[in-house]
Amino acid sequence: MLRFVLRRTALVLPSLLGLLLVTFLLIHAVPSDPAAALAGDAATPEQIARLRHQYGFDRPIFEQFLLYLDKVAHLDFGESAFSHRPVTLDIAQRLPATLELTFCALALSVFVGVPLGVMAALNHNAWPDYLLRIFSVLGIAMAAFWVAIMLQLLFSMQLGWLPLRGELSSTMAQPPRATGFLVVDCLIAGRWDAFADALRHLALPAVTLALGGLATIVRFTRAGVLDTLQQDFVFYERAMGYRWLRLVWIFVLRNSVTATVTQIGLLFGGLIAGGVVVEAIFDWPGIGSYTVQAILTGDRQVMLAVTLLVGTVYAAVNILVDLVHGLLDPRLMEQG
Amino acid sequence: MMPLLSVRGLKVTIRTDEGTAQVLDDVGLDLERGRILGVVGESGCGKSTLIRAIMGILPRAGAVERGEIWFEGENLLSFSEAELARDVRSSRIGFIPQDPLLALNPVFKVGSQLLEVMRWHAPSDGTRGSERRKRHVGRLIGLLKRLQVPDPEGALERYPHQFSGGQRQRLLIAAALACSPRLLIADEPTTALDVTTQHQILLLLRELVAELAVSLLFVTHDFGVVAELCDDLCVIYAGQTVESGPVRSILDSPAHPYTRALLACHPDRATSFRGIPGSVPSPLAPPPGCRFAPRCGDVRAICSAGNPPQARAESGAEVRCVQYSDWSADLLVRSHES
């Protein structure tokens, strides 16, 4: 298993390098001047020229790429042209917020979606199945921003149960940050008031983000379970007197979720992308709005770092998915 | 004394998009204690449905229309699904499936699958928890040894795909016997195996039935297997029992034209490789009268007039054929009125 992980990791490295090179070339193909962006609105041409030289933007592109690689190898992602802060610092603060939201959304869509998918399959072509099918089409079709605003109107405005925006109330003092994950940091600090407040703030964005993925997971679980129920071993297990609930939720489900797990890996990328809209609407201080800002302002260092980071996270999640596949189905592990 | 298992007048239908299929129509059989009953027929004649009906696991669209299934003095058809799962399957009726590779759950260790069965169905011996589990592991290992599975302890820790076909079948026989049932039902358990392995397994089964005092309902399409293994025989055609009786007598003098035709096809006895002309009629639209009539070499005008009644052949077998009854038109009318 260790060998499996090492080999997959070794395979990922060239992909990431390629990703970085393509991004680098694409960013440089856009005729915007990073020095002008660094200098700001009120800068003079002399100020801009000085910065262009200082940051090496006047060197050949290949040389710039090598310089960049050298810096990345030392975990230095440069400075944001927009905020003049080290990109590493910005990302270290923002990535945990995005991951927290993404994992919550993922967990929600899995823990709700898998049971719903199983129920749909067990009630194949009966009303619960039809209802879930309609729901999953809606879940895919409904735009996240629309869902988000409706949730805000209902839960924040009419009922007043949940906060409208942000990750913590404006009157709530921040816990000391250790891991960067707000919920975890609240727990570490024993700040139960902030913990509850943070969870309340997570609810709406996580539900919004979960919806699209939920529908996918319901569909794939349903299909997987339906397929498994046709298998001979299900008849055999029934004939051997397996308890029905255990038969479905353990022995059938484990055979059915291979496709679902693959989808979870793919969804993860989608969730990070979908997070851009959700983070904007709920003012979630994550990587999404940071990236949008970087694209709008032509902030090259940030775009490169985020691309590399999201690529790495995505690759890691997919290695994890393969590992989970291997754990779920020993035959796959042997094939390597 | 009643037979251990007695199926009487069983009629099973399955709803399909094209209509209602009469998959079983008046099947009957008796299995005496300690004996081995072979059920023989071509593919599609209802053998699997018969097993499913006895186990109480018909497909969603299937229904028992008529008939009785008596087992140890109780009508299984009066049991709820929950009662069957709790009290009958594995604990009283063990099951050996046709294809051991497809029947085992590919992603769980063999041990955990077998112990799952024992956990719910093994007879209580007063032990609980890990103690009980240890007893179960012990019994399983004993059974696997008896079934000549090499390295029985290690076998429990392995996955189904890590065994050969013959060994998988031995595992499943062990599973069927694990909870000491009174009846074993085997669904063509040797079809997927090569001849040598098949022979070994049949031998083992024969020994085990005698040793453990269980009865065996053995479904097959192979008369060779029947001859090697069974005490009694029940031939099924198109959802009906056409001939039943002791194996010897039927093999020696088959009474029903279908039985004769089947035997004629068997490689050991075949006079030609022609096979039986035609095919099993669709259960959606069974022919009137004797269902074998369209394929029968000995057909008479009266055969398609109505369902032939049971009769006793000279060999002592029960036969459903007009040749053996003093059958007449008014009898037919009477049987329809009753």
Added chain:
Amino acid sequence: MSASGPLLHRRQLGGLAAGALAAGALPAKAADASTFVNGWALPANLDPHQIFDVPMQALMLNAYDTLYRYEGDPPKIVPWLAESHTVSDDGLQWEFKLRSGLKFHDGSPLTSEEVVYSFRRVLALALAPAGAFLKVLKPENVTAPDPLLVRFKLETSYAPFFAAIPSICIVNPRVIKANEKDGDWGKTWLASNGAGSGAYRIIPTGYRPLEYLDLEINDGHFLGWADNPKPVRKIAYRPTKESSTRVLALLNGSLDCTDNALPADQVDPINASKIAQVVKDTIMRTYIIRMNNTKPPFNNLNARLCFAHAFNYSGFINEVLNGYATRDPYPMPDNLWGIPTDAKGYDYDLKKAKEYMAKAIAEGAPMKRPIEIHVQTENEQSVQGAQLFQADLAQLGINLKVVGDTWPNLTSSAAKPDSTPDMWVHWVSTYFVDPENWVGQMYDSQFHGTWKASAYYKNDAVDALLRKARGLVKQEDRAPLYQEAIRKIMADSPDIWIYNSISLMGINKRVKGRRFCTVGQGSEVRWLTLDG
């Protein structure tokens, strides 16, 4: 002018949201009577020597002090850290006399030494706020002859120097030097921290760039708090990215004010609510369609006049902006000094436009070639203006193509006449209150290559007037020169000047005591009191 804008435009949904609320019950949110939850945008970072835009102005006014400050409406430059100043007759030597007993947030003294450090830091970093000083001030010519006196010796006489003085924050060198890295003037550190003396103190642990920032009251501020017995004790910056969320937050009381770019269609729903209202302020921020005067047909006066008469000014202001802007026919805000009020601007008149078009064609101008207008895609108003223009020009048979673009790309394209689009749309905000901020930097040909001068307009008489005005110190001497320059510029019609802005800001009714000034746009919190 900022490149940020809403990610998605959902005015309809926002309206729907507000409408649904006006009808339904309004859950009151328990508000903290000493915390002002501020919906303004945050600057890109917290260092006032690196960033200089409207969000930074708003932050500076609360967290930092300057020698002089703009107060009031119309804005007046008033003594702040300095008590007074003198200027030599040749306009080269400026001396500022500091108040005594000034202190930074950490309690250390604020004297002329610290002022000198602050100006040198601005010049060394040479970022946005340095723009007005780089050409006229050398670091060694900022000196501290005594602890309460700061002296500047300029290279040339430059009147906007004084107008730009309120843009330079005085920072505390002691805390910055302690966090310097490789001679970076503490740039990285101050980007996320505070080192000021202002009415409020930045709490660095409560900072997440662009997301949130907390400030707490500085009880020891030099002005004292006698004039405000119940001041806001904590400012919680909670900028919202989406206008629908922003309006909802205002309406449920979790936000005390929105930013000042509220969409016009939100005004009525907010005013209909019990909890909030909309305040309207005329600010100095002009909306312009640029023409690239080097590219035909824009090198032809009649062609430019044709375009100037083809924009539906009142239609845009009244229909698209719901009247929340004032028509401004001048190349700078009509509420600034130096405007030639006798000069007449251009009106929407397609008949006249046709006549000018005919003349232009007669003179060989390629009026029928496809013309591109670049807009800031993320900024709804820039798109709307271009689309309106497109419809009217189509009636004249002129083919205008609307091209989506981004702010950084547009500003870098503007570096050369060739890469500058035929036309593009932007605003010019108040960086300092002086005609130099508009006509000076927009139409003096020495600024060609910067986005502000992207018309590439060149008129020697105008150059001479603007340069002369820049070198004089007294407003009464400079005003006639600007009036004359503007008359000439308007006659040449190098750009299409459309409106001066009205800022719209939603504000909770519990907020009292607001004072408006176009610099900072009413964001100074020290005057505010929260009811309840």
